[in-house]
Amino acid sequence: xxxxxxxxxxxxxxxxxxxxxxxxxxxxxxxxxxxxxxxxxxxxxxxxxxxxxxxxxxxxxxxxxxxxxxxxxxxxxxxxxxxxxxxxxxxxxxxxxxxxxxxxxxxxxxxxxxxxxxxxxxxxxxxxxxxxxxxxxxxxxxxxxxxxxxxxxxxxxxxxxxxxxxxxxxxxxxxxxxxxxxxxxxxxxxxxxxxxxxxxxxxxxxxxxxxxxxxxxxxxxxxxxxxxxxxxxxxxxxxxxxxxxxxxxxxxxxxxxxxxxxxxxxxxxxxxxxxxxxxxxxxxxxxxxxxxxxxxxxxxxxxxxxxxxxxxxxxxxxxxxxxxxxxxxxxxxxxxxxxxxxxxxxxxxxxxxxxxxxxxxxxxxxxxxxxxxxxxxxxxxxxx
Amino acid sequence: xxxxxxxxxxxxxxxxxxxxxxxxxxxxxxxxxxxxxxxxxxxxxxxxxxxxxxxxxxxxxxxxxxxxxxxxxxxxxxxxxxxxxxxxxxxxxxxxxxxxxxxxxxxxxxxxxxxxxxxxxxxxxxxxxxxxxxxxxxxxxxxxxxxxxxxxxxxxxxxxxxxxxxxxxxxxxxxxxxxxxxxxxxxxxxxxxxxxxxxxxxxxxxxxxxxxxxxxxxxxxxxxxxxxxxxxxxxxxxxxxxxxxxxxxxxxxxxxxxxxxxxxxxxxxxxxxxxxxxxxxxxxxxxxxxxxxxxxxxxxxxxxxxxxxxxxxxxxxxxxxxxxxxxxxxxxxxxxxxxxxxxxxxxxxxxxxxxxxxxxxxxxxxxxxxxxxxxxxxxxxxxxxxxxxxxxxx
Numbered sequence: 001x002x003x004x005x006x007x008x009x010x011x012x013x014x015x016x017x018x019x020x021x022x023x024x025x026x027x028x029x030x031x032x033x034x035x036x037x038x039x040x041x042x043x044x045x046x047x048x049x050x051x052x053x054x055x056x057x058x059x060x061x062x063x064x065x066x067x068x069x070x071x072x073x074x075x076x077x078x079x080x081x082x083x084x085x086x087x088x089x090x091x092x093x094x095x096x097x098x099x100x101x102x103x104x105x106x107x108x109x110x111x112x113x114x115x116x117x118x119x120x121x122x123x124x125x126x127x128x129x130x131x132x133x134x135x136x137x138x139x140x141x142x143x144x145x146x147x148x149x150x151x152x153x154x155x156x157x158x159x160x161x162x163x164x165x166x167x168x169x170x171x172x173x174x175x176x177x178x179x180x181x182x183x184x185x186x187x188x189x190x191x192x193x194x195x196x197x198x199x200x201x202x203x204x205x206x207x208x209x210x211x212x213x214x215x216x217x218x219x220x221x222x223x224x225x226x227x228x229x230x231x232x233x234x235x236x237x238x239x240x241x242x243x244x245x246x247x248x249x250x251x252x253x254x255x256x257x258x259x260x261x262x263x264x265x266x267x268x269x270x271x272x273x274x275x276x277x278x279x280x281x282x283x284x285x286x287x288x289x290x291x292x293x294x295x296x297x298x299x300x301x302x303x304x305x306x307x308x309x310x311x312x313x314x315x316x317x318x319x320x321x322x323x324x325x326x327x328x329x330x331x332x333x334x335x336x337x338x339x340x341x342x343x344x345x346x347x348x349x350x351x352x353x354x355x356x357x358x359x360x361x362x363x364x365x366x367x368x369x370x371x372x373x374x375x376x377x378x379x380x381x382x383x384x
Numbered sequence: 385x386x387x388x389x390x391x392x393x394x395x396x397x398x399x400x401x402x403x404x405x406x407x408x409x410x411x412x413x414x415x416x417x418x419x420x421x422x423x424x425x426x427x428x429x430x431x432x433x434x435x436x437x438x439x440x441x442x443x444x445x446x447x448x449x450x451x452x453x454x455x456x457x458x459x460x461x462x463x464x465x466x467x468x469x470x471x472x473x474x475x476x477x478x479x480x481x482x483x484x485x486x487x488x489x490x491x492x493x494x495x496x497x498x499x500x501x502x503x504x505x506x507x508x509x510x511x512x513x514x515x516x517x518x519x520x521x522x523x524x525x526x527x528x529x530x531x532x533x534x535x536x537x538x539x540x541x542x543x544x545x546x547x548x549x550x551x552x553x554x555x556x557x558x559x560x561x562x563x564x565x566x567x568x569x570x571x572x573x574x575x576x577x578x579x580x581x582x583x584x585x586x587x588x589x590x591x592x593x594x595x596x597x598x599x600x601x602x603x604x605x606x607x608x609x610x611x612x613x614x615x616x617x618x619x620x621x622x623x624x625x626x627x628x629x630x631x632x633x634x635x636x637x638x639x640x641x642x643x644x645x646x647x648x649x650x651x652x653x654x655x656x657x658x659x660x661x662x663x664x665x666x667x668x669x670x671x672x673x674x675x676x677x678x679x680x681x682x683x684x685x686x687x688x689x690x691x692x693x694x695x696x697x698x699x700x701x702x703x704x705x706x707x708x709x710x711x712x713x714x715x716x717x718x719x720x721x722x723x724x725x726x727x728x729x730x731x732x733x734x735x736x737x738x739x740x741x742x743x744x745x746x747x748x749x750x751x752x753x754x755x756x757x758x759x760x761x762x763x764x765x766x767x768x769x770x771x772x773x774x775x776x777x778x
Contacts, residue, residue, distance in 0.1 A: 042702075042703050079696065080696070080702070083656065084656055084657065084659075085650050085652060085654055085656060085657045086455065086646075086650060086657060087692075089451070089650055090448075090451065090452065090455065090693055090696075091696075093447060093448045093451045093452075093577075094448055094693075094696060096447075096448075097446065097447065097448045108656070109558075109559045110558065110559050110560050110652060110654030110655075110656055110657075111656070113559070113560075113562065113651075113652040113654070114650050114651070114652050117651055133559045135559065135562060177549070178549065178550045178557040178558075179557075
């Protein structure tokens with residue numbers, strides 16, 4: 001008897017919930033343009049997902065106040081991808097049954113990958129916002145775009161920065177992690193191809209150690225004019241500290257894994273001062289007028305909070321390009337994709353001008369050069 | 385049901401000499417139960433209806449709900465495989481995602497690097513996961529309760545970190561591997577949720593059948609015995625280390641094979657899918673549904689996987705609702721929603737086969753006395769005999 005009651009309760013709960021969910025999905029009028037947002041609202045990147053949702057909802061609200069797209073209101077349908085491949089596939093299935101013409105998202109590369117095939121087969125345009133894995137745009141999906149850079153873009157930007165600095169001898173150091181090795185190889189190959197720079201050392205350190213003085217001495221023996229370290233911030237900080245302690249003031253450059261406030265805490269402001277790193281700009285450093293207006297509106301709407309990272313602002317970019325495409329060619333996914341591939345050029349959006357190449361990757365450098373100043377602040381350097 | 389049975393049958397409730405669990409023996413030598421044709425007809429009709437319903441379900445549900453049912457079935461099979469270890473043998477194992485991961489990655493690596501057809505990798509994934517379980521479980525098999533729990537959490541973490549750091553350059557790091565070729569059965573490619581529905585339904589049906597048979601076999605009884613009282617089991621000659629290890633390997637083989645199905649369905653494997661949280665989810669399905677009970681585990685999988693999806697449109701609150709539902713269930717049903725029923729045996733089958741049973745029959749013949757008057761548990765076959773596989777279950 002007890003079993004029966006519980007079974008009935010469980011089934012009842014199921015029924016109520018499914019009715020509730022149908023009701024929630026049915027309240028949009030047919031004239032609305034529906035855009036899906038797939039974001040990690042739960043799981044390990046919930047904070048990023050929340051910022052993505054806030055950014056997109058803010059922009060949609062502003063757009064609807066201004067009259068929508070050619071008189072049609074925009075409705076955002078948010079689904080949680082749970083920072084997890086399986087949940088993301090379910091979110092994609094759900095969105096593809098909810099009549100969206102395009103989907104924004106999502107953050108993690110593996111999570112995006114699990115949803116890609118589903119959108120591809122359901123003929124829905126997808127604009128990813130934080131998924132930097134190279135593979136995503138190499139599958140030949142015509143409806144896939146992204147407003148974030150690819151993993152190999154950073155290496156190119158590092159090479160250009162180094163070439164622009166005018167040094168002759170360089171030492172490259174990584175920490176054997178997949179990320180750091182990839183970046184180091186990218187930079188090495190790029191420099192070799194460009195010519196004019198001499199790689200005097202190519203070595204790896206063991207992350208997590210306290211003493212890198214042996215490595216510092218060895219590097220010093222090869223007398224480089226600049227050091228490229230592709231690893232993470234704790235090792236970068238320790239390296240800088242031990243270099244400066246021995247009075248060696250060689251310039252050092254790193255990747256976006258060193259963009260962390262703890263770099264200064266570990267290394268000390270005096271040692272870290274003058275360190276360069278390449279990173280996507282932080283939301284507060286965006287300098288275009290569109291971006292400044294957006295950040296101001298964001299702060300006034302959400303109690304003075306800033307978007308935590310650039311990836312949430314990229315979700316705003318994705319929204320803007322989708323709206324621009326619908327405004328010009330309507331909400332047919334193939335036409336929208338054609339427009340984004342061919343006609344959208346230097347579209348002024350939050351993180352700078354946006355164009356897409358034939359694979360749907362964003363053209364142009366999102367990465368910017370930062371320098372640590374004497375008081376330990378990260379200062380955005382002007383574009384060269 | 386039981387009350388009705390009590391009218392027909394004499395019921396013995398005997399406390400086992402060795403174990404704390406009470407076992408009910410239905411003595412039926414006086415009034416053998418009759419299975420009426422009407423009852424049989426009803427059950428045939430019911431099962432036909434159930435089969436028809438299961439076969440036509442995807443056309444009713446649509447792609448999204450079908451895919452949800454697919455996920456539910458995958459987790460049901462995974463939880464059933466964990467149920468062998470956790471439910472039947474009582475080993476607190478919270479690292480099941482590790483075996484699942486070994487299977488999924490075996491498939492992904494073989495399919496992407498060596499172009500092996502996915503279906504062929506299914507047994508290989510199971511075998512490798514089983515071998516992996518054998519290697520890691522052998523040194524820790526003597527650990528009890530929470531100590532084992534901590535070690536198994538360690539195992540799943542180690543596997544996860546190894547996958548993330550692109551071990552041997554095979555696993556593709558945090559982004560994982562992409563599977564390009566779908567499962568193909570006689571030239572028919574399994575791609576859409578509906579294809580997967582029938583494929584996974586078949587696997588689920590086979591799993592339920594095999595695990596049902598295993599549960600009522602000598603193996604299943606030995607696992608239950610270890611769960612109830614390991615010392616008693618060992619003292620009556622059950623090789624506990626051997627059986628515990630066998631439970632681990634069986635559960636892992638199944639989880640490994642499901643890894644193949646998962647990899648083929650999601651088309652990409654990445655470390656995030658095999659996190660500690662996944663292990664906890666599987667653990668929760670078994671504990672919530674009723675450890676040791678197949679129907680309980682099926683219900684648990686249904687609830688744990690479907691609730692967060694059903695509440696999907698509540699957005700941020702969905703996990704809150706889900707969590708509250710779980711807390712409520714654990715407060716009101718700490719033994720699980722559908723705990724396994726007591727094992728039932730027909731005493732008549734045992735008569736004459738054991739000294740105790742022989743004594744019983746002798747008593748009956750010599751004294752002409754009512755055998756139900758004998759209430760001394762020592763006269764009945766003990767749990768030890770059953771676990772040793774001397775008696776026939778059911």
